[in-house]
Amino acid sequence: MGGQGPPWVFYGDPFWGIISPRGLPGHLGGEALRKYEINVLLSPNLDPNQLNLEKELIARALEAHGAQVEQVEELGMRRLAYPIAKERQAYFLVYRVNVPEDKANALAQELRLRDNVHRVMLVRAAEPYLAKG
Numbered sequence: 611m612g613g614q615g616p617p618w619v620f621y622g623d624p625f626w627g628i629i630s631p632r633g634l635p636g637h638l639g640g641e642a643l644r645k646y647e648i649n650v651l652l653s654p655n656l657d658p659n660q661l662n663l664e665k666e667l668i669a670r671a672l673e674a675h676g677a678q679v680e681q682v683e684e685l686g687m688r689r690l691a692y693p694i695a696k697e698r699q700a701y702f703l704v705y706r707v708n709v710p711e712d713k714a715n716a717l718a719q720e721l722r723l724r725d726n727v728h729r730v731m732l733v734r735a736a737e738p739y740l741a742k743g
Contacts, residue, residue: 643678643708645735648718651700653726654687661701664726672707675717681706694728706735 652664672679685702709717718732
């Protein structure tokens, strides 16, 4: 299992019983939704219209892959630690989403296909550890 913990988690809700499969609390069957943070670095050479178009296309891709957007954080233009595609700056977007586990990598791959997207980093949010009581 390599440090991922047991495939079950204890939840004290009597409706769900004592043990629920990992990733499925409060979810009746279907696909397991996981929390992810998606960091997108866009080209710094975009004008405001192009920037809005890229944001709209990212939102469509998220919707097409069944993602539920919790929060969108626009960090704006930031200096990079090292050049990417010969650029020293990039426009940063951070999305906090719930995505079905099996569609997360496909979503990241689709976002990487855009010409104005320099980097996409998909990070699964850490699950809180529940103390034994």
